[in-house]
Amino acid sequence: MNRSTKPLFQPLTRDALSQQIARMLTDAIVSGQLRPGDRVAESVIARDLGVSRAPVREAGRLLESAGLLVSHANRGFFVRTMDSEDLDSLYELRLCIEREAAARVVREARVDGIIDKLRHQIDDMVESSKDEQLIFQIGVDLQFHRLIVESSGNARFLGVFDKLASEIQVCTALIERVFDEPGLVARNHYLIIDALASGDEDEARAAMDYHISVARETVVSHFRTLETA
């Protein structure tokens, strides 16, 4: 059987339904069709999609644990709202995770395999910076960071990161303009790559720390002005 060497077919997973619905809802939230605070009634969704409420309900619980929805007893799901304080604590957590992840990548000598990939990501980033769609830019940016966290080898870091990343994407759905000159953020990422390549654990930590602290400052203060308005 050649199947043992390379799987010809993916095992077609027939669980789906609830996961399909979860993906669909996620897209709707991230794309802004569903805005923070909006009600997500399982009966309504079920009617629209032509399925029963059970899988919708499960999808809701899934997105609740992902932090995209919140549920009130006997009142159902609502798209999660965030204020600048939430966002700040989010970035503080992200800081902890990614700082150590970067250090771990260096410490465990996992650098060699990923430097090239990271450079590719930046190319994508520069490319997408010409795009109007902010959501794509954020996506590519998060992809870059995710690769580092994934390469750290700590599965739990990745789990937390993914959860934070989805929440960050939701926030960006609320922001219309790009913060910086196109391509600037992309170029800044080279500093991280250099730090990783240096082989110095502390340097990697410091680079990541700086990078995310700047982002934190930018995003949170921007969000705060949105609130007062």
Added chain:
Amino acid sequence: MNRSTKPLFQPLTRDALSQQIARMLTDAIVSGQLRPGDRVAESVIARDLGVSRAPVREAGRLLESAGLLVSHANRGFFVRTMDSEDLDSLYELRLCIEREAAARVVREARVDGIIDKLRHQIDDMVESSKDEQLIFQIGVDLQFHRLIVESSGNARFLGVFDKLASEIQVCTALIERVFDEPGLVARNHYLIIDALASGDEDEARAAMDYHISVARETVVSHFRTLETA
């Protein structure tokens, strides 16, 4: 109306069922009645409890996102298994969180309110160290740490901590003996309190770092010997 000044009744929450079941399952897992790898069939649980499968299913999903159960498509829930590597990554994450939490407690000047509470916790700890039940000792220990994380003021830190704490409790259900001389761990916690009271951010960080690193080393190595056996 006197009601406006002081509420006469607590709002009685009638949500329950699925949450009740979740608590029940959690207890069963933490107490060791359900062991890692065991199957948790929703139909069986539902029959035993005399309820339909729906709330059991939800409880399962709840505990899945809490990290106590895992689910395979069309095969249901199983109590999560952990190897020493999982445990190590868990403690590494815990290290990141609590280190910063301790620093934050100092930085935000939240020390005053909690020092006394922390001392009380230690009294409880010394008390429980006479107890045979390891699970109680771990519980009180986690309570101490939780208080610090909670006082940090970063809600997300607390969220991650609670998730980790429940997983740690599951692991301890597999360990029979106490690591150290009774009361030693309790006394070690005074070092953390002193560091917090010192008002020096870095000192708090270092104390917490040391404390958890020791625990990490102890628990992981102990778990590793269990595996090879």
Added chain:
DNA sequence: TCAAGGTAAATTGTCGACAGACGACAATCG
């Protein structure tokens, strides 16, 4: 004896239905 295949039992995924809870609006009373 053991591997392969087939059938039956058990379990999950999904559905439609019903009772209770909640929110909004109309009705009532001061």
Added chain:
DNA sequence: CGATTGTCGTCTGTCGACAATTTACCTTGA
């Protein structure tokens, strides 16, 4: 006119039932 109470529609929490899938057991054949 304002506040409280009653009513109604909608939605959630829960249930029992059915179809699809997995698991366990048993048969069969070499």
